[in-house]
Amino acid sequence: MSSERRKPYPFDQFEPKWQRVWEDRQVFHAPNPGEKNFDPAKPKFYVLDMFPYPSGAGLHVGHPEGYTATDIVARYKRMRGFNVLHPMGWDAFGLPAEQYAIKTGQHPKLTTRENIAKFKSQLQAIGFSYDWQREINTTDPRYFKWTQWIFLQLYNSWFNPETNKAEPIATYRGQDRDSARLAYVAEVPVNWCPELGTVLANEEVIDGKSEIGGHPVVKRPMRQWMLRITKFAERLIDELEELDWPEGIKLLQRNWIGKSEGAEIDFKIDNYDETIRVFTTRPDTLYGANYMVLAPEHPLVDRLTAQDRQSEVAQYRAKIASKSDLERTDLAKEKTGAPIGAFAINPVNKEKIPIWIADYVLMGYGTGAIMGVPGHDERDLEFARKFNMSILPVVQAPGKTPEESIGFLDDGIAINSPIIDGLPTPEAKKKIIEWLEEHGHGKREINYKLRDWLFSRQRYWGEPFPILWEDGKHRALDEKELPVVPPALDDFKPTGTGEPPLAKSKDWIRYSKTATRETNVMPQWAGSCWYYLRFCDPQNNKRFVGEEPEKYWMNVDLYVGGTEHAVLHLLYARFWQKVLFDLGYVSTSEPFQRLVNQGIILGEDGQKMSKSRGNIVNPDDVIAQYGADAFRLYEMFMGPLEQMKPWSMRGVEGVSRFLARVWRLIMKENQAGEWELSSAVQDVDLSKNQRKILHATIKKVTDDIETLSFNTAISQMMIFVNAFTTVEAIPLSAMRTFLILLNPFAPHISSELWENLKSKGDITAQPWPLYDEQVLLEDEVEIVVQVNGKLRDRMKMSILASDEEVKTAALGNAKIQQFIAGKTVRKVVVVPKKLVNIVTD
C-alpha cells in the first residue's frame, strides 16, 4: 500500500532525469590548464573526499555525509566563480576482496570491479557533482605504476640531516647506501598476525589485535621493507602548525609522533669496559638514580650477567619472550624483573648502582635502558617498592617537604644534587646537560615514539614492489619496467609461514637467471598516500602528475573524511608529500590545507550501526522512498557535520515535507492529477518584509556554507519557505533566487523547478546571489529591559535612539517602574540596539 502511495512530489521522475543531463553534458567536468574551456581568470578550489574502499556491502549512510558536505561546497564554489576540482575514486586494494577470493576463488580484480560499479551507481543516484572523467582506481596498473614509481623515489633517496630534507641517494657520502635509503630492508621485531598471515604496521595494531578482524598479533623478528618516516618526525610535527585542521587531530598526530626532549646519559659498567646509554627526559633527577634497568632483549644482558645470576636471568627472559604484546601490557599492573649481578656507575656521584632487567623497559624506545629514579617516576617508584630499594627525593615540589615530594612528577627545585641544587627544574635540566656534555657523559637528545613504517605485507592483493633480489642483495627495477603487475594465481591463500603468496608463482618470481622478484606487496595505505595528486592529472602516462596541473590544483583546499584516519592515512600521505616535495616533484610540502572530520552516524537506537544490531540504514531504501534530495538534505540537517549523531527516519520525513512544500510553492496539481506551474507565481515586486527575509536568507545560507554549518543554512531556507507559503502572489524573482540557494543542497528539485519557471540558462551556471546589507537594516529594534539581569519588558525603539534616550525610555516604562519603585537605581547598563539593564539595591 505504502509503495503505491503517490510521492509528495515527483522526485522519482526528475531526479534520474537531471542525473542524466549532468552526465550527458559533462556539466561538472573541470578542465585542466591549457585544455578546452579552461578559464584561467577564475581562482581554483580543490575539494576532496576521502575516497572509499569499495566493499561488497555497498554504500552506508556514513559515506554520503561527508560527500554531501563537499558536494554542497563544490556546487557553491562553482556558482561563486571558481574552477572546482571535485573528484572521486576507489581505494581498492585490500583484504576483503582477497579474503573473498580465498573463499570463492573469484579473482579480486572481478570482485573489485563489481563493487566499484555498485558504489559508483549509488553515488550517482545521490546526484554528486563529481568530475567522473577523473575517476581513479588504485588497483589499475595505470595507477599503481606510479605508486611503484614513488616507491622507487623513496628507495633512491636518503634523508640528509644537514639540509633536513630527502635527497637523491647519489648525494649520500657514506659507505653503505642501503643503510641510508628511505625505503630499506631490516630484520626487526614486527607485528605478525598469524590469522591474516601478514605483518602489520604499528598503526594497524590496536590493543594487541589487528585493526582488521581483531585477530591476535605477536611480535616476531622478520626481514621487512621499512620506510624511514622517523626522519621526518620533526617536520611532521612542526608543519602541522600552518594547517587549518581540527586541533584534536593535530594533537592526535603529535601524540602519535610522541616527541620527548631530554638527554642520553652514559653509565660506565663496573669491572667491564662497557658503557650503557640511557635516555631520560629528566636528567635533573640523575642524583636520584639508584638502579638501572635494561629491556630484557637488551644486547648487553648476556655479556654483563654474573655467573650466579644466569639461570634466573635466562628464566626471566624466557618468560617475557613467550608473552604476546597483549599479555605483556595486560600484566602491566605488577612490576617484575631480575637483577643481573652487574653494576653501573652513576656519572654524577660515582655510586655503584645495580643493573636489572625488567619488561617495563622496552627495547623499541630510547636506548632500551633507563636509569631508575624511584623518587620521581611512578613506575620506578613502584618497582623500587616491590624490590625494597631506597627512595631518594632529588626534586622538591613547591610547598612540600622533600619526603612529600616523592612521586611528584612536575617542576620543582633540585635538592640533594650538588651540581644543580636550588635550581628550578627547567634550569636544572639545562645545567646538568651542559655538565654531562662537558664531561663526556652524555648529551641533549630528542626521542620519538614514532617508529619507521613497516611497509611490506605478505598478501596477494596489493602493489608488488619494483625490486629484484640478486646474490642476497636488493636492487631497483628500472622505471621503464613499471608497472610490475602481480601474477595470476589460483590460490590466494597466505602461506602461513610468512612467505608471501606471490612466491607461489615460480614463473613470475624468476626475473632472470640470477635475479628474482621481491614477493611482498605494499600495504593498503600505499595507494591513498598520493591519490590526491593523481586526481590533478589522472590520465597522464608520462608522469605521476603533470607539473602544470599539480601546480595549478594543489594543495587540497578542503578535505573531508572520518577521524579513523587521523594517524594512519593522514600521517603517511603527509610523509610521502614531503619526500616528493624535497625531491622537487611537487610544489607544496603539505597536501591538505583544511581538514574537516565528519561525525559518525549512529543507528536509530543511538548505537553504532552494525549488522549484529540490525540498525543499519541503507541509502538505497531512503532514496527510493524519499528521493536523493531529501536524503542529502537530511544528512546535512541532522546536526553539525563534525558531530556524532543518530539517524532518524522521522527526520527524513521532515525534510521531505519541506521539499514538498518548496515544490507546491511553485507547482499545483490540476484536475487530471498532473503537476503544472502554479498561477500564484507571478512577476510581482517583493514587499519590504519579503525582501528582508530573502536577503537574510541569502546572507545566512552564504555564511553557513562557508563555515560548513549546513544544518542552520537549511533552517533558514525553511524559514524562508514558511514565510512565502502563506502569500497570495508568489514573487517569481524571489523564487528564482531561492532556488539558486537551494541548488547545492537539493540539486534535482531546484533544477526541475528552475526549468519549470522558464528561467534562462542552467541553474548550475547561475552566479551566486548577493545580499544587500541595506535591506537587512531595521529601522526599529526591540530593546529588552532587564532589572537586575532579569527580563521584565521589551520595547520598540528607533534604531537611531541614543543610549540616553533608551535609558530614559526604560526608566519611564510603566512596567519597569513597578519593579524599581522604592529602590535606588544604582546603575543602568545600555547595550546599543539590544538591551537595558537597570541595577537597583
Next chain:
RNA sequence: GCUCACGUGGCGGAAUUGGUAGACGCGUACGGCUCAGGACCGUAUGGGGCAACCCGUGGAGGUUCGAGUCCUCUCGUGAGCACCA
C-alpha cells in the same frame, strides 16, 4: 591510569564579542479539510502556577550589571594513548 572533546525541552539540535535560552525540524495536543488519512493546512507546545510570577542549559562554587558561553572543582558520555623513561 593519562590526554582531548562534549553534556541545552520528550527527541535531533539553535543561540557574533558574555547581552531576549530553546531558532529550525521531529514528536505531542487541539482544530480545519476530507468517504478516509500514518496526506495536507492552521494553532499551541521547557517545567510549575488560575494568575501576577517563580524555576530552568549535568552538579557545586566563583568572576560580572548580566554566564549555556569565562574560571575552579566535581559527575557523566565519547574518542585517542596506554609501562614511551
